[in-house]
Amino acid sequence: MTLGQKIKELRESKGMxxxxxxxxxxxxxxxxxxxxxxxxALKREHLNSISKIFDYPLEELESLWIATRxxxxxxxxxxxxxxxxxxxxxxxxxxxxxxx
Amino acid sequence: MTLGQKIKELRESKGMxxxxxxxxxxxxxxxxxxxxxxxxALKREHLNSISKIFDYPLEELESLWIATRxxxxxxxxxxxxxxxxxxxxxxxxxxxxxxx
DNA sequence: CTAAATTTGACCTTTTTAAGTCAAGTCTGA
DNA sequence: TCAGACTTGACTTAAAAAGGTCAAATTTAG
Numbered sequence: 001m002t003l004g005q006k007i008k009e010l011r012e013s014k015g016m017x018x019x020x021x022x023x024x025x026x027x028x029x030x031x032x033x034x035x036x037x038x039x040x041a042l043k044r045e046h047l048n049s050i051s052k053i054f055d056y057p058l059e060e061l062e063s064l065w066i067a068t069r070x071x072x073x074x075x076x077x078x079x080x081x082x083x084x085x086x087x088x089x090x091x092x093x094x095x096x097x098x099x100x
Numbered sequence: 101m102t103l104g105q106k107i108k109e110l111r112e113s114k115g116m117x118x119x120x121x122x123x124x125x126x127x128x129x130x131x132x133x134x135x136x137x138x139x140x141a142l143k144r145e146h147l148n149s150i151s152k153i154f155d156y157p158l159e160e161l162e163s164l165w166i167a168t169r170x171x172x173x174x175x176x177x178x179x180x181x182x183x184x185x186x187x188x189x190x191x192x193x194x195x196x197x198x199x200x
Numbered sequence: 201c202t203a204a205a206t207t208t209g210a211c212c213t214t215t216t217t218a219a220g221t222c223a224a225g226t227c228t229g230a
Numbered sequence: 231t232c233a234g235a236c237t238t239g240a241c242t243t244a245a246a247a248a249g250g251t252c253a254a255a256t257t258t259a260g
Binding site for chain 1: 218220
Binding site for chain 2: 001002059062063064066067068069070071073074075077079080081082083084086087088089090091092094
């Protein structure tokens with residue numbers, strides 16, 4: 001599940017049109033279409049609005065939002081999964097040894 | 101282990117000075133110092149040189165290089181690890197359903 | 201101590217990315 | 231068929247990131 005898929009799913013579950021959701025987010029509907037196809041990224045602030053409009057947990061939206069960015073970064077890499085593992089270790093290590 | 105740490109390790113294992121390695125890479129030694137501390141990123145092409153200079157597998161350097169970028173992206177995120185999991189799924193799914 | 205090695209901060213230029221818009225084209229279903 | 235919904239490609243502009251340099255300050259080893 002990507003963020004775009006999730007947004008589309010939420011939108012359709014309420015029978016809302018792209019135009020309507022786009023208006024609430026104050027963006028064009030062409031842009032929203034691309035967002036739903038993960039061709040463009042929303043601003044992070046938009047996640048708050050989406051969370052409220054659909055009463056869906058913000059944390060989940062944020063995870064999807066970050067994940068999409070990670071995916072964009074590594075999608076053409078042969079060693080994407082391995083790099084993810086390495087990054088995971090770095091994060092875990094960083095967490096325990098954080099410098100203030 | 102980060103890329104910077106690995107480069108420093110390789111360099112010192114050969115008793116090489118920053119100045120010497122920097123010259124081989126055709127960068128300034130101030131810049132290399134920052135690279136070793138993961139404050140700046142090398143160009144990807146530099147990995148090839150490093151791999152040859154130290155006879156160290158390129159794939160490992162690349163994984164570390166990508167991982168550092170991922171780390172930069174998520175280091176301030178509370179849900180970094182969770183996002184990584186989500187990204188992993190997206191990659192696995194993407195791999196099997198690649199469009200050409 | 202002191203000289204060489206390293207680290208750091210400030211700064212710089214060029215390239216990319218972000219975050220859209222808009223209009224034309226395509227799809228869908230009544 | 232044909233209107234409304236959606237998708238897509240081309241384009242834009244401001245902001246940020248890439249990829250450094252250089253000199254001053256600091257660290258380290260002999």
